[in-house]
Amino acid sequence: MTLTPAQIRKQVMDYLEATECHIIEASPHHVTVKLSPRADQMLTDRPYYWGFVERTGAPPETLSFTFVFDPEQYDNQASAPAPPVMPFGLNSPVTSSGGPGLGRPAEIEAAAEPAAVPGGPTGDPKEGILARYFGIVPALPRIGPGMIRREDVIYGSRRLRQIWTAARDEGKYLYLFEDPGSRQRNTVFSAAYEPWLGVCYKVEMTCDLKREELHFIGISLTSGAIEDDFAVKLAARALIPRLPENVHIQPHELSPSAAAERIETHLTAYLATLDYNWAAEARERLRMELAIVDVYYKELLKDPDEEKRQATEEQYNRRRTETTWQYEPEIAVSAITCGLFHLRST
Amino acid sequence: MTQLFRNSPLPEGKKNAPLLPVPLSFDRGWLQELEQKLDKGGPWGDWRLTRLGIQGVQSGLVTSFDELQCLQHLTGLSPLPHQLDTAHKVLFEMSGRAILADEVGLGKTIEAGLVLKEYLVRGLVSKVLILVPASLVLQWVRELNAKFGISAVAQKKAYSWGNDIVVASMDTAKRDPHKEFLLANEYDMLIIDEAHKLKNKKSTNYLFVQQLRKKYCLLLTATPVQNDLGELFNLITLLKPGQLGNQGDFAANFVVDKRQPKNEGQLREELSKVMIRNRRGEGPVNFTKRKVRNIPLTLSAEEKDLYDSVTSFVRDQYQEAGGNLSSMLSLVTLQREVCSSRDAVFITLVNLIKKLPADSPKRDRMMTLLQTLRTVKKNTKADTALSLIQEMNEKVIVFTEYRATQEYLLQYFREHGLQCVTYSGGMNRGKKDWMMDLFRGRAQVMIATEAGGEGINLQFCHHMINFDLPWNPMRVEQRIGRVHRLGQQNDVIIYNLSTQGTIEEHILHLLHEKINMFEMVIGGLDVILERLEKKESLEKSLYKIMLESRSEEELRQELDHIGESFSELTQDVQQESGAVK
Numbered sequence: 001m002t003l004t005p006a007q008i009r010k011q012v013m014d015y016l017e018a019t020e021c022h023i024i025e026a027s028p029h030h031v032t033v034k035l036s037p038r039a040d041q042m043l044t045d046r047p048y049y050w051g052f053v054e055r056t057g058a059p060p061e062t063l064s065f066t067f068v069f070d071p072e073q074y075d076n077q078a079s080a081p082a083p084p085v086m087p088f089g090l091n092s093p094v095t096s097s098g099g100p101g102l103g104r105p106a107e108i109e110a111a112a113e114p115a116a117v118p119g120g121p122t123g124d125p126k127e128g129i130l131a132r133y134f135g136i137v138p139a140l141p142r143i144g145p146g147m148i149r150r151e152d153v154i155y156g157s158r159r160l161r162q163i164w165t166a167a168r169d170e171g172k173y174l175y176l177f178e179d180p181g182s183r184q185r186n187t188v189f190s191a192a193y194e195p196w197l198g199v200c201y202k203v204e205m206t207c208d209l210k211r212e213e214l215h216f217i218g219i220s221l222t223s224g225a226i227e228d229d230f231a232v233k234l235a236a237r238a239l240i241p242r243l244p245e246n247v248h249i250q251p252h253e254l255s256p257s258a259a260a261e262r263i264e265t266h267l268t269a270y271l272a273t274l275d276y277n278w279a280a281e282a283r284e285r286l287r288m289e290l291a292i293v294d295v296y297y298k299e300l301l302k303d304p305d306e307e308k309r310q311a312t313e314e315q316y317n318r319r320r321t322e323t324t325w326q327y328e329p330e331i332a333v334s335a336i337t338c339g340l341f342h343l344r345s346t
Numbered sequence: 347m348t349q350l351f352r353n354s355p356l357p358e359g360k361k362n363a364p365l366l367p368v369p370l371s372f373d374r375g376w377l378q379e380l381e382q383k384l385d386k387g388g389p390w391g392d393w394r395l396t397r398l399g400i401q402g403v404q405s406g407l408v409t410s411f412d413e414l415q416c417l418q419h420l421t422g423l424s425p426l427p428h429q430l431d432t433a434h435k436v437l438f439e440m441s442g443r444a445i446l447a448d449e450v451g452l453g454k455t456i457e458a459g460l461v462l463k464e465y466l467v468r469g470l471v472s473k474v475l476i477l478v479p480a481s482l483v484l485q486w487v488r489e490l491n492a493k494f495g496i497s498a499v500a501q502k503k504a505y506s507w508g509n510d511i512v513v514a515s516m517d518t519a520k521r522d523p524h525k526e527f528l529l530a531n532e533y534d535m536l537i538i539d540e541a542h543k544l545k546n547k548k549s550t551n552y553l554f555v556q557q558l559r560k561k562y563c564l565l566l567t568a569t570p571v572q573n574d575l576g577e578l579f580n581l582i583t584l585l586k587p588g589q590l591g592n593q594g595d596f597a598a599n600f601v602v603d604k605r606q607p608k609n610e611g612q613l614r615e616e617l618s619k620v621m622i623r624n625r626r627g628e629g630p631v632n633f634t635k636r637k638v639r640n641i642p643l644t645l646s647a648e649e650k651d652l653y654d655s656v657t658s659f660v661r662d663q664y665q666e667a668g669g670n671l672s673s674m675l676s677l678v679t680l681q682r683e684v685c686s687s688r689d690a691v692f693i694t695l696v697n698l699i700k701k702l703p704a705d706s707p708k709r710d711r712m713m714t715l716l717q718t719l720r721t722v723k724k725n726t727k728a729d730t731a732l733s734l735i736q737e738m739n740e741k742v743i744v745f746t747e748y749r750a751t752q753e754y755l756l757q758y759f760r761e762h763g764l765q766c767v768t769y770s771g772g773m774n775r776g777k778k779d780w781m782m783d784l785f786r787g788r789a790q791v792m793i794a795t796e797a798g799g800e801g802i803n804l805q806f807c808h809h810m811i812n813f814d815l816p817w818n819p820m821r822v823e824q825r826i827g828r829v830h831r832l833g834q835q836n837d838v839i840i841y842n843l844s845t846q847g848t849i850e851e852h853i854l855h856l857l858h859e860k861i862n863m864f865e866m867v868i869g870g871l872d873v874i875l876e877r878l879e880k881k882e883s884l885e886k887s888l889y890k891i892m893l894e895s896r897s898e899e900e901l902r903q904e905l906d907h908i909g910e911s912f913s914e915l916t917q918d919v920q921q922e923s924g925a926v927k
Contacts, residue, residue, distance in 0.1 A: 011401060156420055171397070174396055175383075175390040176393055208470075209470075212409070214400075256381060269365070334372075
């Protein structure tokens with residue numbers, strides 16, 4: 001499965017938004033962003049710097065990037081003759097020191113060329129017109145402490161993988177409620193919410209090769225009912241982190257661990273219905289490989305020299321272990337994410 | 347947040363359900379963590395991030411046992427069909443243990459990179475050890491990072507071993523304390539470049555690799571058989587002991603003489619289970635043609651005079667030294683340099699004079715040579731090269747053997763308005779890269795003294811001029827290999843400048859007419875040379891012939907003789923490698 005630049009853009013933008021990064025400039029092909037402290041810690045691999053900030057209480061200075069989703073289009077655009085670029089926010093008051101707040105990113109000041117007079121004729125309205133007339137113009141390369149690094153974020157790029165991993169880590173444990181919208185405000189009756197345990201499992205079937213499946217399973221903690229495609233159930237609802245007004249949660253009949261037990265049994269039952277030819281074939285390969293190894297060493301192990309024989313035996317055992325390690329089939333199930341979801345009872 | 351549980355949690359559940367034919371394990375770490383968070387009331391994750399994370403996992407999911415997944419994870423690399431085929435075979439037919447034995451220039455590194463990437467994407471490999479000759483360590487690291495997005499690091503200090511993917515030199519790895527550390531570890535994948543160095547099963551390299559604990563393993567070599575079939579047996583036994591039976595079976599079943607196999611068909615089939623050998627000029631890999639233009643030059647009277655006086659000087663010295671070759675090397679160089687440039691001769695001469703005792707009789711004779719040198723005002727070869735370059739008006743790489751010639755050409759070409767850069771072995775990596783960039787961009791001419799070593803890939807240029815010739819065919823091939831390689835779109839045109847009536851003419855005759863060096867790629871050139879040079883190096887034999895032959899006729903005969911032995915060996919080697927294909 002591969003993704004189009006537009007899909008990747010959507011995902012990256014989602015991440016930047018969710019981590020409260022400051023978007024400086026965006027087009028369909030790129031985004032220039034000043035990371036939030038939270039995103040910076042996840043993405044820039046600067047543990048020493050963040051350790052320093054934490055211990056000294058110094059105001060953090062996060063990094064900025066230009067993420068390019070469609071390098072070709074972006075470069076075309078950049079190479080097209082463009083009028084002098086007005087970086088977004090040029091007009092914001094320029095201060096000499098970058099404040100710790102997010103609202104006033106330091107590199108905007110760095111970006112403002114010394115010649116540009118703040119509050120001068122290049123005001124916001126004009127920029128709007130320019131942007132409308134020429135389309136969105138990529139920012140000039142900025143030099144100095146506020147330098148913005150360009151990075152191509154395409155499918156398979158390291159940055160995209162990193163963003164996914166960061167998102168996965170931060171979003172692993174959930175506690176959410178369905179948003180009732182305005183419905184609950186106009187009624188006197190409290191709505192009953194049913195607690196669900198949802199777990200997204202990754203099933204890894206491994207021998208010398210590998211196949212994977214993803215299963216997002218939900219179980220009601222009141223009724224014990226199991227939803228195989230829990231993601232679909234969730235997709236239809238808006239979820240919020242706080243308990244809405246005028247809502248009550250039905251008491252749990254099942255503890256999370258008892259519920260987990262049941263979904264595991266459920267998943268195991270499903271797995272039992274799969275085709276296990278792959279495992280049988282892998283075992284056959286293993287058997288043949290071991291047979292070759294056994295035959296080969298059988299002669300060598302007859303060596304009368306005790307010392308030599310021991311060395312050979314060691315080698316023989318090592319080779320057998322290696323071979324089993326390489327081929328032996330197994331299934332490992334782990335959770336990508338899990339959480340309690342409180343959904344309106346139906 | 348208080349929760350009411352009507353029934354107490356069940357005891358720890360069974361980890362392995364009985365109904366599966368395969369061991370099943372559930373990782374339950376999440377449940378503990380979730381319960382802790384429930385007790386403490388958080389902190390909780392963001393639903394948007396969760397969905398994003400799941401999408402990430404979904405897009406990287408290995409949905410099939412038997413399809414290459416790595417391609418969609420690679421950007422800016424489009425592997426050739428034979429490279430993909432190879433990766434496919436290694437994964438799905440050889441279960442990740444293979445000898446990659448493509449001929450030089452077909453991209454073994456790319457194939458190994460593809461296999462590694464695929465295993466990484468599948469999550470079947472995380473700890474990787476890559477052992478290569480010291481000079482290739484950085485090149486491997488660069489390629490894996492740039493082409494495959496694999497975060498490999500070069501081993502520098504002891505703690506570097508702690509990284510997941512380490513590239514190290516074999517010589518470092520096999521020594522303590524590194525050896526001890528590596529043997530105590532397990533590697534999901536082991537890759538060894540230039541694996542023919544493991545041909546001897548008693549060598550420390552061999553024993554070390556045998557002891558390493560590895561799951562998947564790739565051995566890369568362009569010459570799986572160098573001297574005898576036993577080497578191949580050792581290599582395969584290292585990879586999969588028993589694959590060819592034991593040594594006795596192997597000898598009985600497949601070997602007539604150490605270089606001649608029997609039951610070729612059966613041997614080939616056995617080999618195809620563990621070894622992949624793609625060849626040039628086979629299948630879909632089409633190399634462009636090589637076209638050779640020999641440009642004969644006539645020396646000016648002054649140049650000819652210099653050449654003759656140097657030649658007679660060298661020969662006299664040789665006779666005086668009683669045929670002792672080793673003391674003659676710098677003098678032979680002198681004679682070769684006359685065919686290149688005045689500057690080269692000058693520097694060597696001055697250095698020789700400096701070394702002589704003040705009263706040596708040779709001194710006078712050398713001073714006379716210096717005087718003759720002064721009379722030479724222009725360089726016929728440089729003129730010819732210049733007009734060639736101006737005429738073709740395209741990018742061109744000029745190779746010379748001598749630094750002094752390189753300097754001279756740089757000056758001379760610049761005076762005539764050509765944009766030039768130089769490239770030599772002494773430059774550090776950064777400067778080399780910079781020179782290549784300049785050549786790719788603005789400069790029309792690159793003047794290089796070094797062709798071997800790592801990393802000059804000049805596919806964007808398809809003209810090369812041999813200003814003078816190395817006497818070692820391997821070095822000639824290396825020169826050509828800089829431009830005639832995968833990715834070259836055009837036919838490569840090779841110009842050989844040869845001064846008539848000099849030794850150069852004879853050497854060119856040998857390399858071009860007899861060995862047919864320039865027009866085709868000789869498979870297994872290194873093996874052929876190794877055998878040819880059993881007694882002494884080819885260069886030395888040539889020196890001897892040059893110094894000892896009394897007439898042009900004799901010289902020519904001797905050289906022809908070498909040419910013939912070379913062709914014979916070529917045939918032998920081709921037959922043998924045909925057998926192990």
